[in-house]
Amino acid sequence: MIDEELVQLLTPEGERVTHPEYTSTLSGEQILSMYRDMVIVRRLCNESTSLQRQGQLALWAPIQGQEGAQIGAGRALAPMDFTFPTYREHGIAWCRGVPPENVLRLFRAVSTGGWDPQKYRHHVPTIVLGNQVLNAVGYAMGIQRDGADEAVLTFFGDGASSQGDVLEAFVWASSFNTPVVFFCQNNQFGISTPSSTQSKVPLFRRARGFGFPGVRVDGNDLLACYEVTKAALENARAGGGPTMIEAYTYRMGAHTTSDDPTRYRVDAEVEVWKHRDPIERIKALLVREYQTRPASFDAISDEAEAFALKLRDDVLAMGRPDPLSMFDNAYAEYHPLVEEGRREMAELLANGGAH
Amino acid sequence: MTTTTMTMAKALNEGLRRAMEMDPKVLLMGEDIGKLGGVFRITDGLQKDFGQDRVIDTPLAESAIVGTAVGLAIRGYRAVCEMQFDGFVFPAFDQIVSQVAKLHKRSDGVYTMGLVIRLPFQGGIGAIEHHSESPEAYFAHTPGLRVVACSTPNDAYWMIQQAIQSDDPIIFCEPKSRYWEKGEVDLDHPALGLYDAVVRREGTDVTVVGYGSSVKTMLRAAETAEAEGTSLEVIDLRGVAPIDFATLVASVNKTGRLIAVQEAPRTASISSEIVAEITERCFYSMRAPGMRVAGYHVPYPPARIEEEYRPSVERILDAVDRVMDYEG
Numbered sequence: 001m002i003d004e005e006l007v008q009l010l011t012p013e014g015e016r017v018t019h020p021e022y023t024s025t026l027s028g029e030q031i032l033s034m035y036r037d038m039v040i041v042r043r044l045c046n047e048s049t050s051l052q053r054q055g056q057l058a059l060w061a062p063i064q065g066q067e068g069a070q071i072g073a074g075r076a077l078a079p080m081d082f083t084f085p086t087y088r089e090h091g092i093a094w095c096r097g098v099p100p101e102n103v104l105r106l107f108r109a110v111s112t113g114g115w116d117p118q119k120y121r122h123h124v125p126t127i128v129l130g131n132q133v134l135n136a137v138g139y140a141m142g143i144q145r146d147g148a149d150e151a152v153l154t155f156f157g158d159g160a161s162s163q164g165d166v167l168e169a170f171v172w173a174s175s176f177n178t179p180v181v182f183f184c185q186n187n188q189f190g191i192s193t194p195s196s197t198q199s200k201v202p203l204f205r206r207a208r209g210f211g212f213p214g215v216r217v218d219g220n221d222l223l224a225c226y227e228v229t230k231a232a233l234e235n236a237r238a239g240g241g242p243t244m245i246e247a248y249t250y251r252m253g254a255h256t257t258s259d260d261p262t263r264y265r266v267d268a269e270v271e272v273w274k275h276r277d278p279i280e281r282i283k284a285l286l287v288r289e290y291q292t293r294p295a296s297f298d299a300i301s302d303e304a305e306a307f308a309l310k311l312r313d314d315v316l317a318m319g320r321p322d323p324l325s326m327f328d329n330a331y332a333e334y335h336p337l338v339e340e341g342r343r344e345m346a347e348l349l350a351n352g353g354a355h
Numbered sequence: 356m357t358t359t360t361m362t363m364a365k366a367l368n369e370g371l372r373r374a375m376e377m378d379p380k381v382l383l384m385g386e387d388i389g390k391l392g393g394v395f396r397i398t399d400g401l402q403k404d405f406g407q408d409r410v411i412d413t414p415l416a417e418s419a420i421v422g423t424a425v426g427l428a429i430r431g432y433r434a435v436c437e438m439q440f441d442g443f444v445f446p447a448f449d450q451i452v453s454q455v456a457k458l459h460k461r462s463d464g465v466y467t468m469g470l471v472i473r474l475p476f477q478g479g480i481g482a483i484e485h486h487s488e489s490p491e492a493y494f495a496h497t498p499g500l501r502v503v504a505c506s507t508p509n510d511a512y513w514m515i516q517q518a519i520q521s522d523d524p525i526i527f528c529e530p531k532s533r534y535w536e537k538g539e540v541d542l543d544h545p546a547l548g549l550y551d552a553v554v555r556r557e558g559t560d561v562t563v564v565g566y567g568s569s570v571k572t573m574l575r576a577a578e579t580a581e582a583e584g585t586s587l588e589v590i591d592l593r594g595v596a597p598i599d600f601a602t603l604v605a606s607v608n609k610t611g612r613l614i615a616v617q618e619a620p621r622t623a624s625i626s627s628e629i630v631a632e633i634t635e636r637c638f639y640s641m642r643a644p645g646m647r648v649a650g651y652h653v654p655y656p657p658a659r660i661e662e663e664y665r666p667s668v669e670r671i672l673d674a675v676d677r678v679m680d681y682e683g
Contacts, residue, residue: 084426113461123429124461128453134419135454138426138434145382145408145432165449168419175414329464330498332522336597338498 005202006248007228008218012276014284022231024223028290034075034222035282036300038067041091042279043304044100045253047311048107052257056315058109061088065220065252068278069185071095072225073247076233077153080121084136084154087125088185092155096122100307101314110318130156130163133182137169140178140236151236152180153229159190161206162198170210170244179236181229182207182244185219187251192264204246212242219249220278250276323349357542364534366508367397370515371435375405381519382427384411384420385437385473394439395475395534417447424470425454433519434470441476442485448493455524456499467522468499471515476504477568477618478665479532481658488655489619494526495596495628502595503549504528506570508538510593513545521549528595530567550594552602558588561675562606564629565616566592569666573616576671585675595625603629604636611642612678616666621649643681646674 008017009024016024026034045062052060063070070091077083077095085092093103098115105111106125113124126132136154143150160166161184173180186203188195199206207214217228225247232243250273254261286292327342361369375381383398383405389412392399402410413420417438424434438444444451451472458466478487495502501523505511511529518525547553555570556577563573570591577587588606592598607613613633615626630645648666656664 111463112457113463116465117429117462118465124458126454128449131422131450131454134422134450135426135429137419138423138428139430140426141423142427142430142432146430164416164446165418165422168414168416168422171414171416172419172423329460329462331501332459332464332467332469335501335523336600 006216006218007224008221009223009227010221010281010285012220012281014281014288016285019224022224022227024227026223026226028286031223031282032286032290032292032296034071034226035279035286036303037071037075037091037094038222038279038282039300040304040307041067041071041094043308044090044094044103044311047308048104049253049257051104051312051315052107057104057107057257060107060257061255062253063088063090065250065273065278066185066187067091068222068282069219069225069247069249072222073153073183073229073245076226076229078150078233078237080148080150081233082121082123082139082150082152084123084132084139084152085125086129086132086155086157086160087127088157089125089155093120093122096120098122100311101318104311104315105318108315108318110321129160130165130169132156133160133166133169134172137172137178137180140173140180141176143179144176149237150179151233152178153183153233154180155183155185157184157190158186158188158195158198158203159193161203170207170242173242174211177239177241179239180242181232181236182242183229184244184246185249186246187249189251189255189261189265191255191259192261202246204244207244212244214244214246216246216248219247220276220281222278222282356544358539359542360537361508361540362535362537363505363508363511363529364395364397366512366540367515367529368399368401369540370512371398372401372404374516374519375401375409378433378519380431381433381435382409382411383435383437384413384424386413386415386420386439388412388437393437395531397473398437417443418450421447421450421455421472425450425458425468428468428470429466435473435519436470437473438475440486441474441488441490444472444474444490447472451494451500452497456497459523460499468524469522471518471525471527473527473529475531475534476528477530477532478655478658478661479568481661483658484655487658487661489617489650491526491528491595492619492624495625500524500526500596501550502526502528503593504530504566504595505593506530506533506567506591508536509540509546512540512542513547514549514593517545517549528567532568533571547593550597550599552593552599553591554588554602554606555591556587556589558586558610560586560610561612561614561678562588562590562603562610563614563616563671564590564592564603565666566595566625567618569616569618572666572668573671576668576675579668579672580675585679587675592625598625598629598632600632600636603633607633607637608640611640613641613645614648614671614674614678615645616648616671618650618665620652621647622652624649643678646678648674
């Protein structure tokens with residue numbers, strides 16, 4: 001146990017624990033299905049890291065270690081809820097139904113977005129830290145005005161928790177009582193900067209000062225992340241206002257493929273967190289409580305391997321975009337400078353290319 | 356044609372009112388805009404008539420005003436954000452250039468960022484620090500944004516409505532020193548498109564172009580110049596980004612001389628852009644190099660000496676002398 005205020009429903013060994021406020025409502029079938037999600041998303045991450053090392057992606061931001069937080073939160077959403085991610089919410093994108101290859105379009109540098117955000121009710125990735133948290137609160141203000149039975153779930157990390165936009169979003173959400181849930185994945189590092197540099201109090205306690213509840217949940221506990229997020233979203237939809245969830249977790253890999261975590265953290269710490277792996281503890285629960293057989297796990301592993309092969313094929317098939325596409329959608333309405341640029345480039349291309 | 360006389364402040368108020376009546380998705384957001392009616396009273400009485408859900412008195416955080424307007428736009432609303440003063444827009448700069456300007460592109464055209472950011476700009480009201488700035492070039496430089504500036508009550512009334520109807524984000528610059536000046540407003544028909552430049556006074560010797568508060572100064576200069584025998588053609592730019600170069604080209608091809616006027620500092624500015632572009636397009640028609648009359652390259656001065664900083668009739672006439680006397 002990291003902290004007595006931590007909501008945990010499953011120990012790292014996969015044993016259930018009771019909590020006065022939260023009880024797991026998931027069936028064995030649902031847990032197995034979410035186990036599958038976590039395995040596939042981890043496989044997606046491993047494959048993407050390989051693709052980057054092979055020169056097929058410009059960058060990759062891995063989520064190894066955070067699958068429990070993301071699949072727990074992602075599966076707690078109702079279909080009409082809207083999500084506002086950072087660039088690391090691959091598990092949420094998976095839960096929202098975004099085609100996995102579309103998640104990689106940004107990282108292959110063939111797109112600055114990647115998917116239709118209205119279709120999947122999942123905003124495009126935001127790289128400027130914290131911007132999306134304010135956008136999420138604005139969207140929630142729209143839900144209020146529409147009188148809709150919907151909520152917003154927005155994501156940021158311990159690093160972005162120092163951004164003014166995040167703190168302004170807290171003020172706004174509190175003052176206007178908006179239906180938004182702030183999901184902070186405290187993965188302990190903003191690149192190399194430890195979370196202790198971002199905050200001298202546990203992050204979830206900040207919420208109280210802004211006038212709404214904050215909950216710290218074991219971010220490697222899928223069951224707890226699911227129940228805490230589900231309750232906060234239901235409360236938001238019912239008019240109860242915002243909640244901040246701090247999912248206390250650990251970024252097992254690098255910040256991105258450009259990072260070298262050996263320069264700023266020790267192996268012993270990583271080893272400790274390996275024992276808290278979100279996937280292994282669910283596997284232990286499934287074996288112990290639901291007698292899930294090795295054949296079921298093998299089938300999921302095989303599915304993940306096939307998934308990775310297809311993902312690789314899909315990524316390699318993504319060619320260079322048509323250079324003229326840079327002029328599309330720069331504006332919604334006619335703009336003379338955009339059209340001038342488009343004409344100039346079209347002529348250059350027609351005369352044998354811009355190089 | 357129904358015309359009535361009103362101040363620019365009232366014209367903006369009436370324009371906002373009409374936009375809100377026509378489209379229930381139009382919202383106003385800003386600091387002190389509800390009960391108080393805004394520090395310049397531009398939104399006076401609108402909260403009383405449209406309610407607190409549509410005229411929102413916000414907490415004091417500019418990044419949040421714009422950042423939440425982005426979320427409202429994604430949800431299908433059209434927010435009109437009031438920045439209380441030009442010098443207070445910078446906390447929102449990140450949201451404006453990183454999100455507002457780019458989300459239409461990043462969503463492959465799925466989102467429309469149909470929001471308006473109202474900016475009382477330029478000086479001339481004797482205000483203290485940070486209340487008299489001209490930051491339009493920052494926004495004009497950013498692809499994805501549009502910038503316009505009104506200079507008359509009629510334009511204020513129509514341009515604010517056109518800006519609200521636009522599916523692109525617009526930085527709407529209001530010359531605060533002209534808020535209380537009256538003019539005729541045609542309540543039936545907009546005379547011009549949102550980005551059209553307009554010839555305010557025809558002339559034959561020198562084209563003088565500017566926007567916002569500078570328009571009145573240019574017209575005064577034209578009167579004096581005429582008495583001295585020089586005919587100035589005065590153009591109100593209106594569309595700061597994009598610029599209506601066709602109107603400027605036609606004028607400079609006629610006069611052969613160009614002066615661009617603005618309160619903002621000269622370097623890397625709207626007037627720089629005008630002179631560069633017109634030089635490219637009108638080189639063989641020009642009898643003198645294009646000149647810029649602008650703010651100096653210093654922080655905006657204390658208001659007791661701001662009239663020495665702002666383009667004046669005298670400084671415009673000095674530039675007229677220079678282009679008229681030029682021998683290439």
